[in-house]
Amino acid sequence: MPLVNGGKIAGDSFVKLAVDTPLPEGGDILVPAERFIGEADALLKRAGKVGVIWPNNRDIAELVPYLGKIAVVALVFPTFRDGRAYSQARLLRERYNYRGELRATGQVLRDQFVFMLRAGFDSFDVKKQADAEAFMQTAKRYSVFYQPTGDGRITALHRRMQLRHSEGVGT
């Protein structure tokens, strides 16, 4: 599964660890939530970055004490029909001010890219090569957005207000 990061297909420095895989000496690791919460101190002391894979049915607020110390939060879409991770993503970005990498994993298809970008994801474990290659093009598919989210894109309502005011200046 190709990883899209910074808008491009990129290499992934993170190695996924299972619950019981022995901890490697160095290198970047992605750890399941359960193991991360259990061994957080030990994991964060070692050399190499640490990321956590957080399931979509576990309260994301549990992660708040660690957000300044982890490099990646990977949220999960078990199927693309299951949209719980969109709420978790927005909470991480907009309520808990998480600024590290926010990765979408699971059944990630091109038709979700715009929604995911708007919810605050910035890296994508894309399921199909063709979708990963079409990332940039797909991400630009929409230029109008009706809802304010943490991504800072201007909403239609506010764009109208700006137009109104700029027209007002001329008359």
Add this chain to the structure above:
Amino acid sequence: MYAYDEIDRTLVNERVSEFRDQVRRRLSGELTEDEFKILRLQNGVYLQLHAYMFRVAIPYGTLATNQLRALAHVARKYDRGYGHFTTRQNIQFNWIKLAELPDALEDLAKVGIHAMQTSGNNMRNVTSDQWAGVAPGEIEDPRIWSELIRQHTTLHPEFSFLPRKFKIAITASDHDRAAIKIHDIGLRLIKNEKGETGFEVLVGGGLGRTPFIAKTIKHFVHGRDILSYIEAILRVYNQYGRRDNIYKARIKILVHELGIEKFSREVEEEWQHIRNSSLQIDDEVIEDIRSRFSYPPYEKLPHMPDELRQAAADPDFEAWRKNSVSPHKNQGYAIVTISLKPIGAPPGDATAEQMDALADLADKYSFGEIRVGHEQNLALPHVAKRHLPALWKALDKLGLATPNVNLITDIIACPGLDYCSLANARSIPIAQELTRRFANHELANLIGRLHINISGCINACGHHHVGHIGILGVEKNGEEVYQITIGGRADENAVLGNLIGPGVKFDEVADVVEDIVEAYLALRERPEELFMDTVKRLGVEPFKERVYATR
């Protein structure tokens, strides 16, 4: 009318091109049917028994004449020359070809019509009172808020993959024509003691397998906070709504399982985090939306024009006027309901020719505006009373002047087994037979207001739970069996109907309904006591005794 601006048009066009790409990928095999299914549903495309069905949104039931003509064009060019108006202010086309869908959407986009989120597990078309803006006594036009919410719910980045579908309806009148109590969120527009606009918010209504009447979650949410409050409800639902069982996934089940108190505490807590965010709406934004709704330049006209006085001598005109014409907030004008329930025909269907002709009549007599109501009828919202006789003649020629609005033959029915792949039983033929049984206008008039609602399966698209008489078709040992309820209603006093007795076979349904009506005529205290009131006063038992005595 609401006029789309360049921003709205751009979004609709971007959606069309996205869907075109999705169809292309499906046809080339890049997308599996399982993947495509969700994507097409988000754009109103179902796979039915015989073909794809295409459901187009008519937000809050308001149509301009060029939009109605575009729907006629789609019916003619891409379908079999007709369309079917639904119980949620949508129109469905039943014979569309997948490869042609992007073109049909593009044709509709030219007049600001789309099919976004008319199906799928997302926020559906926002519905409202079909008399919005013209009903006497209305607090204010609920379509301003409907449009605000329509925009906010369109392609929402957080709530496009909910546990299940999510429907919002808004009313601003004491009499609820939008059936808000059977919606996931029902909004009743009210004013607080300072005269500020806000909403009583109801949550957790819905029909289907487990019907619930919505409960009030908050008595007053200020208009400026309505988007953040809705967002809070949805965020709680998105995280905690059940995803393990499709029949338990609606918000009504979550509200029921948590209890309204606990659910409302969760929402309140979430709301406190987001109410002072950019979701807060200032007056200027509301004014901007309001400014893009146009209202007709009404004239000062007499309450009782000569034309109307003269036409009153014609009993056929009077029969139609009494049932189809309703008071308007402006003197000299009327709201005209157009029955899509001719005797012997499927409820809610209109041909392309009828749609085109109706658009012409709306241009001539209703300032170019048409409304669609959840009862599967249309309305012309601004007709000068002096034009009523001429309008009636024209409608009659088109087969659109059946004088049965709100009478027993004004039936709500889902497409049923004739079209729908979910159905277990036929609905349309039951409706057709019932309209024949009660075709005599004198008889229907004698019975008075009586709504029959028919669903061909437990999903309840025909709203059978809230019909005065509700008919539900199920399958039992390979046979169609119909369960009949009485006493339901969908208005401000919404209540679910009660089963009157054991299920009956297809051929017996019309007989049972006739017996129920006969029982009512015998049991009512006086002619003015409506069916609903008799059932309320006496309960189901006396009806059951009379109907099942000989069965």
